[in-house]
Amino acid sequence: MNSSGRPVKIYDTTLRDGTQGEGISFSVTDKLLITQRLDAFGVDYIEGGFPGSNPRDIAYFNEARGLKLQHARLAAFGSTRRAGVKASEDAQLRTLLDSGMPVMTIVGKTWQLHVTEILRTTPEENLAMIEDSVAYLVAQGREVVYDAEHFFDGFKSDPDYAFRVLSAALRGGAGHVTLCDTNGGTMVDDFQRIVAQVVGEFGGDKVGLHCHNDSGLGVALSLAGITAGASMVQGTVNGYGERTGNTNLTTVLPNLFLKMGCTASCAGNLGELRELSLFFDELANLRPDTKAPYVGLSAFAHKGGLHANAAQKVKNSYEHIDPALVGNQTRVLVSDMAGRSSVAMKAKELGYALEEKSAEMKQLIEELKELEFxxxxxxxxxxxxxxxxxxxxxxxRPFYVLEGYRVMIERHEGELFAEATVKVMVNGQPLHTVAECTGPVGALDKALRLALEGIYPELKEMxxxxxxxxxxxxxxxxxxxxxxxxxxxxxxxxxxxxxxxxxxxxxxxxxxxxxxxxxxxxxxxxxx
Incomplete structure (x- = not known):
């Protein structure tokens, strides 16, 4: 199916599925800031978490009700009613409604293995649980997204039952049915074939995708599903998520918009993508992935002299897109592989005009290669x-010269101490200082600052x-x-x-x- 020009809905689940990733934790304030940032970026749906599951999410939904969002619709996440309980009497569904969110995303079982062995109920009761839950929430004026958990495993086991699950959700009034590759094990060809069958049966405007990256294919599967006719992609910023993570939106979005010609509300803000990625890493207290496609620091970095020279002459000779389209930029890396053009480009990037055939260039290249060696x-x-x-x-010329130093380390009564003595020369004036710290580098840094801050007070900012x-x-x-x-x-x-x-x-x-x-x-x- 031709994807060019087709509108796609973007559903962000960073605040729910993303926080299930190891080492990922956001405070209530973080979650509110993220919600506002995603809304400003143009995301269609923001899944906030499980209302009632923990004090943090309870506090978040209480605060989120007061946010004045410009575009995004907030979703609360939960599951279908319990077996043998009326939807109107189910405590979790009531908690979802109490969150006050306009969208309810509920997850239900598709794979009969989970129906009989995990839920310990019958396949028919599972279908009733899905339809009843969706219908009840829709009757309360909510938009409902139904996440079909383990859809692809369930489809491979029993395609007819997997279709009946989706039919039950749609009969109940679900706006979207999301096909979840919950275990992240489906291959691209199988995934695209199955999505195409679902689209052929129910229409692509109702079909969403939720992929995990256990096989390293989260992005590829999502793109294949859109090609097959699906119209909504769920994912997380920077690919945060359980185990090896979820579909990475910072990779999916530029591929959808720049390579496949799809449209979405956030397409016009793609130039903010790298900044968005860094914002999330900062709040998650993670160091950014320099090798991340599109948004990573190294995504458009050139080290080989031949590559750097070609990219300088014709940008797209070694760059698959203009980096500015995603808020990134070309970088030249200088190493012992660098030629004159690479060094000239790097010098220009750093604010200096260095002629390729100058004596300074020759001397600098020789020095660089010796230093790298x-x-x-x-x-x-x-x-x-x-x-x-x-x-x-x-x-x-240097603002000071470190003429000499001495560092001593002592362990005394179980405590570590490091003492550094430095001698520096500033404008012909010698200065001696001594400082203590736990470690030798800290002591050296402290001694240098003591010597220099009186003359250069701006060092207190560093x-x-x-x-x-x-x-x-x-x-x-x-x-x-x-x-x-x-x-x-x-x-x-x-x-x-x-x-x-x-x-x-x-x-x-x-x-x-x-x-x-x-x-x-x-x-x-x-x-x-």
Missing amino acids: RGYEFEAADASLKLLIAKALGVH ELRDYKVRILESRSGANSRTRVLIESGDARAVWGTVGVSDNIVDASAEALTDAINFKLMLSRGGAK
């Missing part, structure tokens, strides 16, 4: 690279955000060369610096020195 890596250390380029061009160590020559054991990457930041920017040495403290001192010099270069206009 010694173990330096600048892909995550743009600040160190920018300082290197500025020095090569003669437009920067903080060390992250610290990584890599052993470069594992066969050398404890004598291995070490690379240290430090991430620093202030209220306006974040930057990375690198140091390499046979001694971990010395490598740290080098990366710290670059971090401080870069902060001062930012605050004092670059060159000094």
Whole structure:
């Protein structure tokens, strides 16, 4: 089926299914912020959670009733009535209604294995539970989405019964029936064939998709289902979810809009996609996936000189879309594979004009390749690279020189102490300071700050955000060369610096020195 121009509904379940992922937890305030952000982005449905299941979701739905959303419809999630209980007397269905949400999403069984062995009821009673529950909620003025749990496993076991389940939900008045690949084990060809059969029977405007990524196919299955005629996709931002996660909306959406020609209410906001992804990771306290398609930091990064040169001449020669369409940008990574064009592009990206045939370029490339050979890596250390380029061009000299340092570590009565003594030179003036901290890097950082903050007070704004160590020559054991990457930041920017040495403290001192010099270069206009 041709998908071009077809409207698709986007259903976000990050606040419910996404929070079932390991390490994912949102406060009530987080959930309200996410709801407003998804609404502003143009998502059609936002599933808020299980009302009544825990104090956090109860508080969320109480607060969510007061939100003035511009587009999205909020959904409360629950299950069908219990066996042998009238829908009007079922406590969970009453809790769903009490949430005050305009949409009720209820899950029910499709696979007879679950009907007889998990619910311990009959196939006919299961169908009645589905139809009665949907009809009751619709009669209360709610839009109902029916999630057919384990639909594909159930279909493979008994296609007729799987169709009867969907028929029961539609007879009850469900606006959509969602085909759930709950175990995430269906292959693409089977999935597309089965969805096409459902669409042929019931019409695509009623059919939604809910896929898990257990086989690494969550996105592929969702796209295949849309191709087969389905009209709604459920998923989570950044693919959060139980086990290996759910369909990743930050990958599905650009594929739907840019590659398949589908339309949706959020299609016009695709340029905000990377920002949306980062917003979710920030609230979830997760480091962003740099390799994520479309929105990852490395999604449009070029390292090989040939690739970088070609991309500079013709953007789409090595980029499948314009990165700006999803709020991303082209990045050039400088390494020992870099040629003159790569370095020139990187210099331009960092704000410097460096001619490809200049003497400075030749010297810089030779220095870069020597440094990479010694173990330096600048892909995550743009600040160190920018300082290197500025020095090569003669437009920067260090704001201070670390002339020497000493670090001592002591364990006393079960407590660890580190003391650092530093000697720095600033404008010809020597300064000595001593500081203590738990660890050697912290003590060194503190001593440097004590020496410099009186002259450069803006350093009080700077903080060390992250610290990584890599052993470069594992066969050398404890004598291995070490690379240290430090991430620093202030209220306006974040930057990375690198140091390499046979001694971990010395490598740290080098990366710290670059971090401080870069902060001062930012605050004092670059060159000094």
